[in-house]
Each structure stands twice: as C-alpha cells, then as structure tokens.
Amino acid sequence: MAVPNDPQLERPLKPKDGTAGIERPRALLDSLPEDPRPLMSLSSRHVVSSRQFDRDTLLQLFRLAAQYESTPALLHPPLAGKILISAFYEPSTRTRLSFESAWHRLGGDIMSITDARSTGIAKGESLPDIAEMFNNYGDVIVLRNTEAEAIYEMLDSLRIPIINAGNGIDEHPTQAMADVYTIFKWRPELTSPDLPAGKRIRIGIIGVPSRMRTVRSLLLMLAYFASSIEEVAILSHEDNLFDEGQHEELTKAGLSVRVATDLDGELPNLDVVYINAIAWVGDTFEAMGMDMRLSAASPLKKDAIILHPLARGEELSTDLDKTSHNWYFAQARGAVFIRMALLTCMVRRIGEVMDVPDTSRG
Amino acid sequence: MAVPNDPQLERPLKPKDGTAGIERPRALLDSLPEDPRPLMSLSSRHVVSSRQFDRDTLLQLFRLAAQYESTPALLHPPLAGKILISAFYEPSTRTRLSFESAWHRLGGDIMSITDARSTGIAKGESLPDIAEMFNNYGDVIVLRNTEAEAIYEMLDSLRIPIINAGNGIDEHPTQAMADVYTIFKWRPELTSPDLPAGKRIRIGIIGVPSRMRTVRSLLLMLAYFASSIEEVAILSHEDNLFDEGQHEELTKAGLSVRVATDLDGELPNLDVVYINAIAWVGDTFEAMGMDMRLSAASPLKKDAIILHPLARGEELSTDLDKTSHNWYFAQARGAVFIRMALLTCMVRRIGEVMDVPDTSRG
Amino acid sequence: MAVPNDPQLERPLKPKDGTAGIERPRALLDSLPEDPRPLMSLSSRHVVSSRQFDRDTLLQLFRLAAQYESTPALLHPPLAGKILISAFYEPSTRTRLSFESAWHRLGGDIMSITDARSTGIAKGESLPDIAEMFNNYGDVIVLRNTEAEAIYEMLDSLRIPIINAGNGIDEHPTQAMADVYTIFKWRPELTSPDLPAGKRIRIGIIGVPSRMRTVRSLLLMLAYFASSIEEVAILSHEDNLFDEGQHEELTKAGLSVRVATDLDGELPNLDVVYINAIAWVGDTFEAMGMDMRLSAASPLKKDAIILHPLARGEELSTDLDKTSHNWYFAQARGAVFIRMALLTCMVRRIGEVMDVPDTSRG
Structure with a gap:
C-alpha cells in the first residue's frame, strides 16, 4: 500500500487550516488577572456537579488552563509522586485519555480500571467499600459510572477527592x-x-x-x-x-x-x-x-x-x-488543560504553579 | 441531586471514628530493632508460598512496612526506572491496585494485564514462553492466575522475580x-x-x-x-x-x-x-x-x-x-505498605532505605 | 506444593545455556561507526511500512539499539515527560509489552487501550476523529488494528507520529x-x-x-x-x-x-x-x-x-x-531495544543520546 517517500507519511507539524481555536489561549490568559484565592478551597471538596462552582472559581480555573495551554511543558511537574485512580466502569476513550493525559502532564502516575468485569464489583463488593479501598491506593479518583447514584454512594467513605466524569444521565x-x-x-x-x-x-x-x-x-x-x-x-x-x-x-x-x-x-x-x-x-x-x-x-x-x-x-x-x-x-x-487546572487545585498544588498567600499555601 | 455547598461534598481529611488501626504503625516500628540481613536474600528468590519465609525475615519486612506507613512520602523513591509487570489473569481490584499503588509509591513504572483474552494466551502461547518474554520487559512480575500450577510452570524460565498474588485455591x-x-x-x-x-x-x-x-x-x-x-x-x-x-x-x-x-x-x-x-x-x-x-x-x-x-x-x-x-x-x-517493603527487597533496593553492611549492599 | 528453601524458588541471575544471542550486542555496536544524520528525518514521519526505510537509516537504528542493549540503565532517560498512546485494538501481549517496556525504559509515561470495546469505537467514532483526539493526548501512537486500512485512515488527521504495530495481514x-x-x-x-x-x-x-x-x-x-x-x-x-x-x-x-x-x-x-x-x-x-x-x-x-x-x-x-x-x-x-532506538528518534530526542550537528539538534 505505502510507497517509499509517500508524502502521506510526512507528518504535518502544525494544525490544519480551519482549526484556528487550537492556538488561542493567550488572549484569554491576558484578559483575566491572576487570583489564587478562589481556587484554594477546591482541595477540600469533591467535584460532582456543575452546581458546586461559582463565577470567580471558574474564571481562575480557565485562567490556569490557559496558562497550561500556553506553556505545556512544565519544568517542575507539580504532581510528581501522586497517583490517579482512573475508574471507568462505562466505556470511554475521550474522557479517560483526556484525564490521564492531564495527570501525566502534571507528572503523576496512574492506575486504570477500564472494565467493570475485571474488578471486585464482579464479586459483589459495595461502592462504599470500594471507596474505602481507594483511600489507600491513590490521591484522586476520576469515576465514570452508568448509574447516577454510584458516585454519591461513595462520598461518605472517601478521604481522597473524587471527580465525576459522567454519572448516568445526571452530570459531567x-x-x-x-x-x-x-x-x-x-x-x-x-x-x-x-x-x-x-x-x-x-x-x-x-x-x-x-x-x-x-x-x-x-x-x-x-x-x-x-x-x-x-x-x-x-x-x-x-x-x-x-x-x-x-x-x-x-x-x-x-x-x-x-x-x-x-x-x-x-x-x-x-x-x-x-x-x-x-x-x-x-x-x-x-x-x-x-x-x-x-x-x-x-x-x-x-x-x-x-x-x-x-x-x-x-x-x-x-x-x-x-x-x-x-x-x-x-x-x-482544551479539555486536557482545564482538567490539568482542576486536578492541580484538588491535590493542593496551586502553590507550585501560582503565587498564593503564605498563610494558606496550597 | 447535589446542591451548592452541600456539606456531603466537603471531604473529611481524617479517618472516621472506629478505624483506629489506620494510624498505628509507630508502636510496631519502635518495638523492632532494625536488621537488614534477613532481607538481603529476598532479591534472589521468587515469592510463591508462605512456606518460604521465617520469623526474622517477616519481622524485618513488617518493620520496613511500618516505616513506610509512618512516612509515606519518599524523597528518593528507590524503584525509579524499574518496571512492574502486573499480570492479573483473574479478576481483581483490591490486590492489583494495592500492588500497583505500592510500586508507584516506590517510584516505579507499570505495565498491566487485566484480561487474559487480550494476551498471547489467547493465541495458545505457553506459560514458560510467556515467562521468557517477561524477562525482557520488566523487573518484577506480580501474577494472579486461576490455576494453582500456572506460577510453577513459569519458574524455570524466569530470570526476574515473580510474586504469587493468588494461584487458584493454593496460596496468596x-x-x-x-x-x-x-x-x-x-x-x-x-x-x-x-x-x-x-x-x-x-x-x-x-x-x-x-x-x-x-x-x-x-x-x-x-x-x-x-x-x-x-x-x-x-x-x-x-x-x-x-x-x-x-x-x-x-x-x-x-x-x-x-x-x-x-x-x-x-x-x-x-x-x-x-x-x-x-x-x-x-x-x-x-x-x-x-x-x-x-x-x-x-x-x-x-x-x-x-x-x-x-x-x-x-x-x-x-x-x-x-x-x-x-x-x-x-x-x-497496611497491605500497600507490606507490599512496598517486599518489593523493595526483591529488587535489591534495601540499601536505599536501610543501612546495610557494605560488602553486600542490596 | 512448594517446600521451604525449594531450590526451584532460587532465581537464576544469568541466562540459561543455549540463549547465547542474548548477550551479544557489543560486536555489532563496534562494527558500525556512529552517524546521527540518517536518523534525524525520522521525527517528521510516521512509520507504517518497511518500504519507508533505507540501508543507512536502518544500520544507525541497529547501532543505537545495540548501544541501548549494552547499557540498559539510562542516567538521563530521554523521554521523561512524554506520553505514549498504546492502542491495541487487536489482542497482543508480546508487541504491546515490548513497546511499553521500551517507552518506560526511556523514561516516558503510557496510556493503554487494550480492548476496542472500552473505547469510543464502540460509540461509532470514526478513525480520523480518534486520530484528531490522540493529537491532544500524547506524543506518539503505537497502533495495532485488525484492518489493514485503519492506520491509513488516521494519517490525514495526525500531527503526532504513529507507528504501525501490525495492521491486518499487511505489515509489521x-x-x-x-x-x-x-x-x-x-x-x-x-x-x-x-x-x-x-x-x-x-x-x-x-x-x-x-x-x-x-x-x-x-x-x-x-x-x-x-x-x-x-x-x-x-x-x-x-x-x-x-x-x-x-x-x-x-x-x-x-x-x-x-x-x-x-x-x-x-x-x-x-x-x-x-x-x-x-x-x-x-x-x-x-x-x-x-x-x-x-x-x-x-x-x-x-x-x-x-x-x-x-x-x-x-x-x-x-x-x-x-x-x-x-x-x-x-x-x-532485542525487539525492546530496537523499539527504544526508533522511539527516541521519532520524538526528536536523538540529540540526547548521540552527538548531532548543532544546526539541526534533534
């Protein structure tokens, strides 16, 4: 099929025409003044619903995402040594790889669950018990589940933060x-x-x-x-x-x-x-x-x-x-960068990428 | 379902009442004097059965586990650059994630097999041949298999250590x-x-x-x-x-x-x-x-x-x-920390976390 | 089954007789003079077919592989911070683990797809769209697919390099x-x-x-x-x-x-x-x-x-x-080391392991 020096095998190094939005985080970054304070409370909360946010927190998350998107190679990855539990009990490529890419770019390690049949759920383990186990194994959980209630059933047992990556027909x-x-x-x-x-x-x-x-x-x-x-x-x-x-x-x-x-x-x-x-x-x-x-x-x-x-x-x-x-x-x-921003805050590492007041260093 | 500032979404930072044992490795650590010598032979053996150990080796493993559990963040992760082959041919969450978390906390990288159907076994590859391949790909194997005999069939071909993470109804x-x-x-x-x-x-x-x-x-x-x-x-x-x-x-x-x-x-x-x-x-x-x-x-x-x-x-x-x-x-x-202790010894990295006699530096 | 101190559980530290080839990269390394120039164009191409190479490029790849095989522990892993998308839509152990081991030994991180059913393909996502997504998530793709055409359908959308790890009955x-x-x-x-x-x-x-x-x-x-x-x-x-x-x-x-x-x-x-x-x-x-x-x-x-x-x-x-x-x-x-050599070149990191002319530092 291929022939030697087939031009198709040459790889374009820049985005193709028409995908202009790919290169434009800079204007957003410049339009928003940095303020780490709204981000500092994110480390003590789970992320389950869009209802949990407010305008200021979101704008600062968008600003940090734009900062990451402008300079994707981090000299000092802030999540080195941290472990993500990427638990996808429902099929996914895009969301799972997007979260995992975000976490790797921040320097962290990952344990993936991509098939409910390969897990303790197949043995009848309850969601609160799985949550209790997860406390011991990782630093953050990203969960996708076919049932809207699943993530809520885990909350009571969790001491590490969890992010809702799609719960049934409820939220994402x-x-x-x-x-x-x-x-x-x-x-x-x-x-x-x-x-x-x-x-x-x-x-x-x-x-x-x-x-x-x-x-x-x-x-x-x-x-x-x-x-x-x-x-x-x-x-x-x-x-x-x-x-x-x-x-x-x-x-x-x-x-x-x-x-x-x-x-x-x-x-x-x-x-x-x-x-x-x-x-x-x-x-x-x-x-x-x-x-x-x-x-x-x-x-x-x-x-x-x-x-x-x-x-x-x-x-x-x-x-x-x-x-x-x-x-x-x-x-x-952009989904990769907004997830990088959110994950950085949830693991209390804002202090490594933004100037935060000393008394409450993230 | 969720409402803004739902207190359920606030994350407790400490264990709940009743799980007292979670915070108690210190007393065990203090009760056992450090002695790396029994641990030094672990790097030249596979771990298949409880029968392979002795009192002194186990006590030093428990001591090292208690040390890890007391100070979980390692400044110099001793397994940086090492690769774990996490081969679970039988469903598991708890054991797989526990081993993988232990390995990541020690700084190592992981390749996982979570489904026998995705592997060469589906093409009829023999266990000794799979073991021969594994020698080339990683530094330690953790194996779970539905058949008690499977791990024994691999031993003859292995030059890297293997750990039995459950072989049929035999041992764990x-x-x-x-x-x-x-x-x-x-x-x-x-x-x-x-x-x-x-x-x-x-x-x-x-x-x-x-x-x-x-x-x-x-x-x-x-x-x-x-x-x-x-x-x-x-x-x-x-x-x-x-x-x-x-x-x-x-x-x-x-x-x-x-x-x-x-x-x-x-x-x-x-x-x-x-x-x-x-x-x-x-x-x-x-x-x-x-x-x-x-x-x-x-x-x-x-x-x-x-x-x-x-x-x-x-x-x-x-x-x-x-x-x-x-x-x-x-x-x-605790299972995470005892596995950290065992893995450290099996990869000859005791010398990085304990003082060992110079002539036989692990 | 096992007994204490079973000699079978002692692990041989050297290859067994008869596998002489395992230790012999040195003679090949010495027989070939180093020349990074043929390798420098690899970073701008996909690798789909054996037809794409030439004698000089292959010999320099073999030389670099022999160099890696002679000194497998790298002090400065050249792919630290880089992400491999290991996409195996067809069962594999040997090729997947060989590529993943190569990438880990170079210091990079990995996201694996081992089951087409866990992915967007199950939702009817097209291959060009999947390729477009992959651009955002990783630095290199290794693809195995049952259909010969699949990799060709992705090429037009890719800005990151892809390697053919088996496409139907076509090439490997x-x-x-x-x-x-x-x-x-x-x-x-x-x-x-x-x-x-x-x-x-x-x-x-x-x-x-x-x-x-x-x-x-x-x-x-x-x-x-x-x-x-x-x-x-x-x-x-x-x-x-x-x-x-x-x-x-x-x-x-x-x-x-x-x-x-x-x-x-x-x-x-x-x-x-x-x-x-x-x-x-x-x-x-x-x-x-x-x-x-x-x-x-x-x-x-x-x-x-x-x-x-x-x-x-x-x-x-x-x-x-x-x-x-x-x-x-x-x-x-050897397959691990030849893949290390190829991956190093495709991610433009030759300059980290060979002396390249300043004007075109890889």
Whole structure:
C-alpha cells in the first residue's frame, strides 16, 4: 500500500487550516488577572456537579488552563509522586485519555480500571467499600459510572477527592468546564461581569437537557455567566426536554432558556451552536435528534462556532472540519488543560504553579 | 441531586471514628530493632508460598512496612526506572491496585494485564514462553492466575522475580503478610519470641483452609509466630476443611488448630476474628459459610479486632465499621505498605532505605 | 506444593545455556561507526511500512539499539515527560509489552487501550476523529488494528507520529527490524555493503508472504541488505504464496526469492531459519504450515540460527531452546531495544543520546 517517500507519511507539524481555536489561549490568559484565592478551597471538596462552582472559581480555573495551554511543558511537574485512580466502569476513550493525559502532564502516575468485569464489583463488593479501598491506593479518583447514584454512594467513605466524569444521565461537570473554556478562548470579553447588552451571545444547544448529562452540566455552568448570554435555544423535537424543576432552576439563576424546533430558522441568529446526538441510558446509549444535522451548507452565522462534546456521528458533517466554524477540535484539546487546572487545585498544588498567600499555601 | 455547598461534598481529611488501626504503625516500628540481613536474600528468590519465609525475615519486612506507613512520602523513591509487570489473569481490584499503588509509591513504572483474552494466551502461547518474554520487559512480575500450577510452570524460565498474588485455591502469601502485619500493629508485643503464656492470643478463622488460598497462606504464616498464639479456631460447617496433611503440617510447626461450629459460643474468647466467605474455584467463586455472620450484635470480646481479607459480602455487617473492632480497613491499608517493603527487597533496593553492611549492599 | 528453601524458588541471575544471542550486542555496536544524520528525518514521519526505510537509516537504528542493549540503565532517560498512546485494538501481549517496556525504559509515561470495546469505537467514532483526539493526548501512537486500512485512515488527521504495530495481514515493520537486528548481532559482518560472495547467507522462511504481515515486512526489510544474502527460500505447501507484484518487487530490489517445499532437504543449506505458523485474518488467526516443524532432530546446519517472531505453537519444539540454534529468545529481547532506538528518534530526542550537528539538534 505505502510507497517509499509517500508524502502521506510526512507528518504535518502544525494544525490544519480551519482549526484556528487550537492556538488561542493567550488572549484569554491576558484578559483575566491572576487570583489564587478562589481556587484554594477546591482541595477540600469533591467535584460532582456543575452546581458546586461559582463565577470567580471558574474564571481562575480557565485562567490556569490557559496558562497550561500556553506553556505545556512544565519544568517542575507539580504532581510528581501522586497517583490517579482512573475508574471507568462505562466505556470511554475521550474522557479517560483526556484525564490521564492531564495527570501525566502534571507528572503523576496512574492506575486504570477500564472494565467493570475485571474488578471486585464482579464479586459483589459495595461502592462504599470500594471507596474505602481507594483511600489507600491513590490521591484522586476520576469515576465514570452508568448509574447516577454510584458516585454519591461513595462520598461518605472517601478521604481522597473524587471527580465525576459522567454519572448516568445526571452530570459531567468537567466536560461543561471544557465547553465554557472554549467559548471564552473564542471571545475573552465574555468573561466580563458587565458586558454591554449588544455584545451578549446567543447559544443553540441541539440536545436533550433531561437525558444528556453533558447538556445538563453545561446549562448549569452557563448560568454562572448569564449576564453575557442573551439567550439559550434548546433545539429538539423530543418530548420531556426538561426534568421537573430543571427549567425553573436555570431561569431563577438568570439564564434565558427557550425551546425551538426549526434548526435552519434559528442558525442565522446563533453565535455558538452546541450539538450532541448521544444520550447514555443504563449501560448503552441511544441516538436522538438525528433529524437535526449540521454541515457546511447549514445557514450558520459567519462568525459562529460549533461545539461537540463527544464521539461524532452523522449529526455533524466532516465538511465543516476545515472551516472556521470548527471549534470542536479546540474544545477537545482544551479539555486536557482545564482538567490539568482542576486536578492541580484538588491535590493542593496551586502553590507550585501560582503565587498564593503564605498563610494558606496550597 | 447535589446542591451548592452541600456539606456531603466537603471531604473529611481524617479517618472516621472506629478505624483506629489506620494510624498505628509507630508502636510496631519502635518495638523492632532494625536488621537488614534477613532481607538481603529476598532479591534472589521468587515469592510463591508462605512456606518460604521465617520469623526474622517477616519481622524485618513488617518493620520496613511500618516505616513506610509512618512516612509515606519518599524523597528518593528507590524503584525509579524499574518496571512492574502486573499480570492479573483473574479478576481483581483490591490486590492489583494495592500492588500497583505500592510500586508507584516506590517510584516505579507499570505495565498491566487485566484480561487474559487480550494476551498471547489467547493465541495458545505457553506459560514458560510467556515467562521468557517477561524477562525482557520488566523487573518484577506480580501474577494472579486461576490455576494453582500456572506460577510453577513459569519458574524455570524466569530470570526476574515473580510474586504469587493468588494461584487458584493454593496460596496468596502477601495477603497473609498483610494480615499478620495488622495483628502486630494492634499488639506489637506479640512479636516477642518469649511471650508469657497469659498474653497469648486466640484467633478465630471463619473460613475453609482447604479451599481458600487466603486462609491456607495465613495459617502457614501464623505458624512462624506459634509461640504468641494460644490457639486457632477454624469456624465452619463445611466438610473436608483440611487437605491431606494440612492440619498435621501446622501442628508440627507448633500451631494449635481446632475446629468449632458454634460461632457465638466461641466469640467471647477470641482476640482476633478473621472472616471470609469467598472461595475461588476455577475462574469463578463460590460463597461458603454464609450461615456465620458478624455484626455489632455479635458477642465479641471488648478488645477483639476483626480482619477481612477480600471483597465484603453479607457475612460482615457494615454496622461494625464505626466500632473499634474494625481493623479490616487498617488491614487493607497496611497491605500497600507490606507490599512496598517486599518489593523493595526483591529488587535489591534495601540499601536505599536501610543501612546495610557494605560488602553486600542490596 | 512448594517446600521451604525449594531450590526451584532460587532465581537464576544469568541466562540459561543455549540463549547465547542474548548477550551479544557489543560486536555489532563496534562494527558500525556512529552517524546521527540518517536518523534525524525520522521525527517528521510516521512509520507504517518497511518500504519507508533505507540501508543507512536502518544500520544507525541497529547501532543505537545495540548501544541501548549494552547499557540498559539510562542516567538521563530521554523521554521523561512524554506520553505514549498504546492502542491495541487487536489482542497482543508480546508487541504491546515490548513497546511499553521500551517507552518506560526511556523514561516516558503510557496510556493503554487494550480492548476496542472500552473505547469510543464502540460509540461509532470514526478513525480520523480518534486520530484528531490522540493529537491532544500524547506524543506518539503505537497502533495495532485488525484492518489493514485503519492506520491509513488516521494519517490525514495526525500531527503526532504513529507507528504501525501490525495492521491486518499487511505489515509489521518494527518486528522486521527486530528480526534483522538479531541477524546482524549474530553476524555483524553482514552489515558490510561489499561482502564477498562466499560469505553471503541463505535464509529460509517457513511462512506465507501474502498472508503474514511479519513475513511481508521482513522480506521488504531484507531487500535493503540484498548484497549480503545469497538467497531466500520460502518454505510452504500453501497456494497463492505471493500477492500480485509482491515477488516482482523483491526481485527488482535485488533479493533472490525462491519457493521450496522440502524442508529437510533445504535445512542443511540454510544459515537462518525463520518460522511462523500464525496468520491473522480479520479478528482471529489461522494456523498454517503445521506440516513444517523444527526440532532438535531437524537436519540444521551446525551454525544455523532459528528466528520466530510470535507466540510459539507446535511448529517449534522446545527441545531447541537449550541449543545454540536458539536465537528466538535473543530476537524477542532485542525487539525492546530496537523499539527504544526508533522511539527516541521519532520524538526528536536523538540529540540526547548521540552527538548531532548543532544546526539541526534533534
């Protein structure tokens, strides 16, 4: 098949055209003043839900992520000697490798569980007991589980921090962080608390808030920045788009959320289009919203960006990959750096990468 | 599910009440004088059976484990650059992660096999050939296999040391080390070779010596300390509790082993109660002894401690977790440190953590 | 089973008799002058096929491998902080552990995929998209896949280098490097470009070039050294031994390739006998050529060496293991070092282990 000196075997050293977002953390970094204080409380908490954060903590996490993305090679990796327990009881490549890459780049070691059948769960061990064991083996746990309740059942026994990397149809908060981090790399001015009304953005979400954990966590995360968002349009033909109280919670937090069904009618007014067609149910997934697809022929606003959090199916045409709408590659890349930022804080190593007040050195 | 600032998401930094044993390696450490000489021969041997050890070697391993448990962060990790082959051809979380955590804490790297189907065994490769390959890839092997014979079939081809992490229903010597290490952390005076008769302890083992590798290895390990043990009561309603010669071998080694069936009648006289209800047979397990259960309502001696080596089922009630009888959490924790001690010696790195005579620097 | 002080549990510290090749990289190292220049272009290319190399590049890779094999403990591991994505979508122990051991010995970290079912492929993610993700997570990819086309489908999206560790029945170029490296350790004079005709060797290959990726890659690799090879005899009773054009390509490159069926008639004239009885087809394998077997009773030339690239079946009797014909153990061992050499070059770290001209420091 291959021939000698086949140019296909030459490797491009730079990103291809159209993936502009990959190289742009610098503007975000410069737009945010460093302040380690909001990050210092992260070391005494688990990360289960988007609800646990606030605007200042998130902005400082985004700033640290942008710092890591600007200078990826660390001279003194802050997590040397630390051990991550990467426990994926549900199939994953993207999220598992993204967390593991983040941890390795910080200098730490990893123990992976990639198959529930290879574990004590197969012998009937309870989740609180597994949590008690994990206390002895590692410094942080990243957990993905098909059941929403699983992570909550472990909390009582844990003395080391745990991060929710997807619990059933409930939440996936670090994916939401990666989503918002991407939006702020694209438009750093959106981080301002008093953005003029004319500068606010419209976001379209093709997905189902009640059944997609990524969408649920993203909406909660966007609510912290409601003052920069004119409106969120949920694009779907499904019924029961919201759980009881879900829409009210967002509205109360100041986020304007509207349902729409005419994709091509909405697209010309959207600045950010987020698309996802997979919902996890139990230990399998179902495709939904396949009637709503994006391609280079879609009536996208000239400057609009597209985000896509998961494995791509037919809902997102590859003919968009080389256009300037493609920020989904940047989004996947940024996920590594936002996880590096979060992990650094949770293991009390902020003091190694930021100047923190002496009395509370992280 | 979660709400902002949910106190459940605050992480306790200290162990909960009732798990007192977790913090007590210091007394054991202080009670044993350091002597590296018995440890120095470990680097030229495989570890397959509890039968391979002796009292002095075990006490120095326990001492080194207590030293590691007292100061877990090592400034100069002694196994930097060394590679562990973690070969688990039978499902495991606890033992695999415990060994891998021990190795990572010593600074080494790991290659894991967690599924026999992903390996050359699926292509019909023989065990001696696999052993020959392993010589080239790593510095130590930890093997778990459903067949008792598997590890013996590899020995002839091996130039790097191998540790038996469970071979069928035969042995699991490092688990037995963790068990005895826990007993000695609880009562350091038991390490004395001339304990007064009145101070000797009574140990109850709820399990089946002929079919549980953990029990088989523990009994052999206890025999080295027979002078500190008044009696071992095997508590079971099963038939064929012992293999041919098994009881005789223990008696000959000085250990007094008696069979009993009345759990509640025995409990008031037992200082240590070891309980396990799983026996591995082939590539699955069977529960046994489920008629013998422990709970906070059991007539336990006031100072008695409970040990449990594996995934817990209904045989051990969680209402004991917050009592002072719970030393099974300390036991799981200690397993990491005893494995650190053993691994350090097997890779000839004692000289990096203890003062050894110059002529035979480890 | 074991008894105390069982001599079987004493571990031999040196290779057993008969595996002479294991200790012989020094002669090859001394016979080749160091020249880093041919290696410097490797960092800008993927490694997919044996066709991509040339004589000078291979000889310098063999030299660096011999250097690593002579002094395996590196004071300054050149890949510290680098991440390998070890993606084995087809079962493997030998190749996966060999690559992972090589990477760890160079100081790098690893993320492994050992089961396609645990990955995004299960969710329908395309290979170009997976490649795009991998760009963000690691520094090098090693890929094994059941489909020959898979690696080619990833190339367009990759900015980090990928190495083909077996693609269906197509190629396995690093195994071929390990094979030729072994031959040159055995007879360093074969590296000479002007070997006298009387010194040329005869190689027998028991296998099927059209259906075995190891054989296909080896023949292409041998063609670079055709001036040292009198003849290659393909020993098989199968039909369709060659793909269209395969034999012609080798002949054109100067390699004399002949088919033969009388194994015992050929053996007395062969210097190197390469044997393999497994061909991968789809996601399973078929045994072929089981009518051609080697044993200590085979009429081997006194100085002949035997090579075997994969898991051994009945085609190669273990009674050869302790004879001087056994270079297959040395071959497996050498595979780690040739992969260390290749990986060092692909990550642009030649400058850390060889003197390179300042202007193009690797």
